[in-house]
Amino acid sequence: MKFGKRNLVLSLALTMAFSALAGCSGNSNNSGNAKNAATEAPKASEAAADKKDVSAKDVTLELLYWGDDVQKKLVEAAAEKYTADTGVKINAQVLPADGTFDTFIQTRLQSGELPDISYMGEGDIQKYNEMGILADISDLLKDGSIPEKLPAITIHSPEQKVIGVGLSNQMELLFYSKSKFDEAGVSYPPTKVEDAWDWDTFVANAKKLTKDSKGKTAADAGFDASLTENYGLGFTAGREFHHFWAANANGGGIVSPDGKEFQWDSPKSAEGIQKLADLVNKDKVASPFTYTWSTGIGSAVDALSGGYAMAISGSWDLANIKGNEDIGVGVLPKMEKAVTMNAGAPLVVYNTSKHIEEAKKFYAYMVNPENSLELLKSGAWLPNQADWYTDPALVDKWTGDLPESAKETILSYSTTKDAIVQWPAYYVPAYLKMNTEYEKSIDQALSGKKTVKEIYDSIMPVIKKLWESGKVS
Incomplete structure (x- = not known):
């Protein structure tokens, strides 16, 4: 999920974060020794002034991020304000939200002119760590410069150095249309992890919400799936975060959180992803999709105002439902476990910085x-810091405008142990190559031509070998 609509939202968020940062520079200084204050204060003041002059003149930090022209103007204005307040110049460079971002970084690397800080696609962070150019920011967490972040957005190298944190705690959520639920006589999805629908309940409700043009639901005799005009469920994209959620929810996984156990080929992982395919091909409650961005249903708002009663999308869609009283938010259904999958582009520091x-x-x-x-x-963002989900005063700062169902769902996920599964792109070096192999064949299972097990029997030996290499390249 390196690029796409979600990343454009995050890019805009970055510019606004920049605006806020410009007004937050610190001005406190430790006082000198009282005994020598009278004689040393003038010298100290002169030294401090000289130091500030040197800082203002000599320190320029380059930030590289992706965004459009409007966002570029916002970042440039904020960078100027930050320089005025801190004496540190910020050279903010913007690139389009597409594959040219990674190409640009590669070009800068070859020329020996990397930025100081940059945005980074989730799937690229281990690649650049393997190149040896990312700074270890563990010290910022240890000394309190950065308070404790959520584990799901704290990114480690295989050596367990902290090499980045996500700017936002993005996660998968279940969005739904209240009016369509009311019409079908179905109770709204739960907002607490411990109350999540089991899979059978979820499928049964999805059938009641799936209707053909003759008025028959998928739970009725005589339902004609070829005439479906409203699906019980849609996925905003067919990409890996849905698949990996299902594998983990069913008691399997991709790679264990410590990176030591390959779980993708387990029967439980295959069964979880088979359940996704069955929603389309067996249960007839979800629209067909392939393993691409292009076959998704668009934003949750568009889907729920159109031919869908529920949509599984990312928390970034919360920004689009503001003021829409028909849309609610709940926790995802459980298979063996009630979990969600996280996402979110991290920010990194390059160790080549002067x-x-x-x-x-x-x-x-x-x-x-x-x-x-x-x-x-x-x-558009969710807090990346643990205490922003537990301290009532901090919770109140950001939840006032969210639907109550969204607030309850997000707090439940973020305060329930192991309820947020970290996306393996963050910590598995060979992730991109593994996913490329997966993408070559999985559509045959999503379309119902083969079972997930049949596909796994064919591709998992290759994918496991890539994982065993422990290398990006």
């Missing part, structure tokens, strides 16, 4: 939720 300490300080500002309140309030 001003590594200044870069790290700026990094700490950028990942502070206090500096992204407007985005948090909109729902």
Whole structure:
């Protein structure tokens, strides 16, 4: 999920975070020794002034991110404000939200002119770590410069160095149309992890919500799937985050959180993904999709106002449902476990920076939720910090404008142990190659031509060998 609509939302969020950061520079200084204050104060003041002049003149940090022309103007204006307040110049460079971003980084690497800080696609972070160019930011967490972040968005290298944190705690959620549920006489989805529908209940309800043009539901005799005009469920995209959620929810997984156990080829993983395919081909409650971005149903708002009663989408869609009283949010159904899958592009510091300490300080500002309140309030972002889900005063800062169902769902996921599964792109070096192999064949199972087990028997030996290499390249 390196690019796409979700990343454009995050890019806009980055610009707004920049605006907030510009007004948050610190001005406190430790006082000198009282005994020598009278004689040393003038010298100290002169030294401090000289130091600030040097900082303002000599320290320039380059930030590379993706976004459009409007976002570029916002970042440039915010960078100018930050420079005025801190004396640290920010050279913010923007690129389109497409594959050219990674190409540009590669070109800069070859020329020896990497930025100080950059946005990064989830699937690329281990690649650049393997190249040895990402800074270890563990010290920022240890000394409190960055308070404890949620485990799901704290990204480690295979050596367990912290190499990045996500700017937002993105997660999969279940969006639904209240009016369609009311019409079908179906209770709204639960908002607490412990109350999640089991899979059979979920499928039964989805059948009641799936209707053909003759008025028959998928739960009725005589239902004609070829005439479906409203599906019980749609996926906003057919990509891996849905698949990996299902594998984990069914008691399987992709790779264990510590990176030591390959789980993708387990029977439970295959069964979980088979259940996704069955929603389309057996249960007839979901529209067909393939393993691409292009076959998704679009935003949750578009889907629910059209031919869908439920949509599984990311939390970034919360920004689109503001003021829409018909849309509610609940937890995903469980198979063996009630979990969700996270996502979110991380921010990184390059160890090639000539001003590594200044870069790290700026990094700490950028990942502070206090500096992204407007985005948090909109729902485009969710806090990346643990105490923003447990401290009532902090919770109140960002949840006031969210639907109550969304607030309850998000807090439940974020405060329930092991309810958020970390996307393997964050910590599996060979992830991109593994996923490429998966993509070659899985559509045959999604279309019903073969079972997931049949596909797995064919492709998993190759994918496991890639994982065993422990390498990106």
